[in-house]
Amino acid sequence: MVRFENVSKTYDGQQALSGVDFEAGRGELLFITGASGAGKSTLLKLIYRAIRPDEGTITVNGAAINGMGARHVPGLRRSIGVVFQDFRLLSGKTIYENVALAMRIRGAAERALKPQVMETLKMVGLRHKADCFPDTLSGGEQQRAVIARAIVAEPVLLLADEPTGNLDPDTSAGIMRIFKDINARGTTVIIATHNRDLYTGTGRRIMRLASGKIERLDVG
Amino acid sequence: MVRFENVSKTYDGQQALSGVDFEAGRGELLFITGASGAGKSTLLKLIYRAIRPDEGTITVNGAAINGMGARHVPGLRRSIGVVFQDFRLLSGKTIYENVALAMRIRGAAERALKPQVMETLKMVGLRHKADCFPDTLSGGEQQRAVIARAIVAEPVLLLADEPTGNLDPDTSAGIMRIFKDINARGTTVIIATHNRDLYTGTGRRIMRLASGKIERLDVG
Amino acid sequence: MSHPGSAIAGIWKEKWINLLSVFSIGVGLFILLISMLIVYNLNFFASKLQGRFSMTVYLDDGISAPDLARMQGAIRSNPAVGSVSYISKAEALAELKKSMKDSAYLFEGLDGNPLPASLDIRLKRGDATDAMVRGLAAQIKAMRGAVDVEYGAKFLDTIESVISGARSAGLAFLAALLGGVLFVCYSTVKILFYRRRDEVETLGLLGATAWFIRAPFLIEGSVLGVAGGLLASAAGYAVFDVFLAGFAGALPVFRYMQTPVYFLGLLPLAGLFIGFSGALMALGRIKF
Amino acid sequence: MSHPGSAIAGIWKEKWINLLSVFSIGVGLFILLISMLIVYNLNFFASKLQGRFSMTVYLDDGISAPDLARMQGAIRSNPAVGSVSYISKAEALAELKKSMKDSAYLFEGLDGNPLPASLDIRLKRGDATDAMVRGLAAQIKAMRGAVDVEYGAKFLDTIESVISGARSAGLAFLAALLGGVLFVCYSTVKILFYRRRDEVETLGLLGATAWFIRAPFLIEGSVLGVAGGLLASAAGYAVFDVFLAGFAGALPVFRYMQTPVYFLGLLPLAGLFIGFSGALMALGRIKF
């Protein structure tokens, strides 16, 4: 589903990734871990083409996205659901509207959309917050809203960047169960996290980054 | 240092805290934990008077802050260092400037300020990022910048809201060591967190919130 | 397409700052309206003064009919000339007597008619330059039968030139003002949308196409622009109807003032244009 | 106090949007400058016309010296009157002959002097209303020795009233424009600072006092305002120096145009005022 071949990325002078090679197969659930500043977010951003690599080839869902024309980028991104580390909720819209947006962008009809949005909000425990604005939510509630927005449209690829950083252990476990369900239904899932509870005992691959390089591949 | 007597807070219709009574003694290191949306951030915000209680009395450092005039609020806040859950770094200033700001606000002379800011940045491992702007930092780096800003001016009270949500276990442990050092030098520290690693085995008090009430007091 | 209700909700959520930009656009358009009104009236007065300025040719008592006809033909063919009329000696004396009104009896002792016949030339105000008028005067003076040529008092010339200059200056000013107001309105929308570039970026990262991203901003910009235009119209109506009607008696110039009400209808349209294109420009190219 | 360098750094970090607001303020002030220039010149022309409008009293040949003195006294004491001068019969005839220039020989056969002596009254343009002039005329006509009173041709009256009206309208327009430009500039600063209310809130939560929070915004606002003023000055200078000098020959009105250069010096000051007070108002009361 996702393949990196010798990918490097430097932000004006700051090396963030160097010579990264890996592949996440279709339907895989892959964890990425590593110290703060190791390059986890950079790796995920390269996949949804928020940034472009200096070197190397990135293939997503069979398409090389390096040379992809701007015209095709929205389509690529619509096939991916992203839990942003910095949330990126639109402050002018309610939680319902924020989540519905992901479906509107994918062209969902207004009628079809409501039950699916409410169902997803229920899954993350935010049904009662549907009509609230993001700035009236607690940190963990905002994070769950971002998760709802990422999964509502059933993307073929789900990227989650530190999805439980603001969640208590019980809620985190609940979110992890959701991710596993989604994965079981065929979605490839890549989770960048420092939360050991998420991956220990899962039997899934864990890719450990250190200073922009793949240090180790474990199994949780 | 901090005393809550029967404190309640409702955000238009949404009960966030109800009848909270507790005291954190001078020099104590207190943990607050509880599920997402339990009211941890609300409790901390009441202490630095970002919000006001609907009921009850809050005493900080000997002063009742309910009826405190607006004239005295900046002084109260200058005696407190806060690690905000949502960071609140100023995007137009470098990391150095963001941290230095906390000292400038406290009237520190320009000359005295630089060594102390650099020393604090070094403590949190961000010395090399001093001249970067917040939006070029990784999530964990931003979080450490917020921690540096909160501790640089050696406040008498330190409030940390989910300070390790974006940090890997090793870095978290490092930050926790810093908090303990500061606490050992006399600063009262209150940490709201869901990260069990922070408090297990510390022998400190842990206040567990559930739906805006104190559910249990444990010792870690 | 993002549903239009959410654009309205967005406007409402930030109503104060949006209201401020509506007012800003409204003030700009209102200034434009008032300026247009002033220039329009300047033009109106200028056209009223058209042909008021004249040249008089005093004729020799003994001028022959062919000489007179030739002279009249030469004058008529000059492009600066509007019309020519012949004033006989008798008409001139009658005119003088009339202009002295009650004192006309003073002329009763007069032996014969000392006044000459003349040709009264009305000049085309817009086209007649100083040089042309002087050239025409010299040409006529050289013809047989012309005793003297007298043209516009210096004072009238000055007034005329001031009004004509003010008219050009007014039009230039209006053009500059139009540019200025458009720029300020654009800049208001741009600054208003600038703080929402995060939103634009997020929508892009979520897979929205450029037009999906633009749509709510274009709707918002258009709504703000039309609202600004309506505001300016309302203010303009108040000025036209209440102020001008009420004060027309007090200040004589307002009695002559023309108030073309269709200007008011144009303002919301101008607002729509400004809001829509301002929003489009403010967003610029959306990068992926 | 937050150090001023950081305000400058803040301006630089967001240079494009700040440049836009500088331009916006500059355009506003430039429009104001041009309008002031127009109204200033209107006033200048109007004052040049001062006293141009006159009233003539034709006197009886047999008027007695005391009657004449009484009449002159009465006229002088009228507030609408600027000056009065006596024109004798001989002077009147000389004037008439002079106005007929080369045709003066026509009057040679004249037996005696048919023209009356007169009093030439210059009216104070600004103060003389239609009603006052008519009242004065009636009053003089009733006095012994006055044969007739003649005053301003309707046409001149109209021009005069147009200019005087345009002058009042110009001043009113200028006042409205000043208000409008101030509002638009304030609104630009307000919208510019609006997206930084998070910053204001954060500074407050960190324990900054109200003035500590305001300081960098006030500096920033002042810098933007002064920059806008300088921009308007530069544009104004270009218009004064290049445009007016270059085109003065082409359009006659520009020859009479007054260009008070000190206006230019005032613009950066006006910008400073706008930027500083705009920033102060834009921030409003800082809540704790």
Ligand SMILES: Nc1ncnc2c1ncn2[C@@H]1O[C@H](COP(=O)(O)OP(=O)(O)OP(=O)(O)O)[C@@H](O)[C@H]1O
């Ligand atoms: N836009 C940018 N400009 C410059 N440097 C950047 C930028 N984004 C990230 N970096 C740097 O690149 C490195 C890797 O950043 P990245 O965000 O990928 O780390 P991360 O592994 O996600 O860390 P964390 O766990 O703290 O979120 C960091 O040192 C960071 O400072």
Ligand SMILES: Nc1ncnc2c1ncn2[C@@H]1O[C@H](COP(=O)(O)OP(=O)(O)OP(=O)(O)O)[C@@H](O)[C@H]1O
């Ligand atoms: N400004 C607000 N307006 C309305 N409701 C609010 C506001 N802030 C918080 N709340 C609500 O109050 C409750 C408590 O919020 P609080 O931020 O204190 O939770 P928390 O314990 O910090 O949670 P988390 O661990 O997710 O950060 C939540 O249900 C939240 O939605």
Ligand SMILES: [Mg+2]
């Ligand atoms: Mg990251």
Ligand SMILES: [Mg+2]
């Ligand atoms: Mg919280």
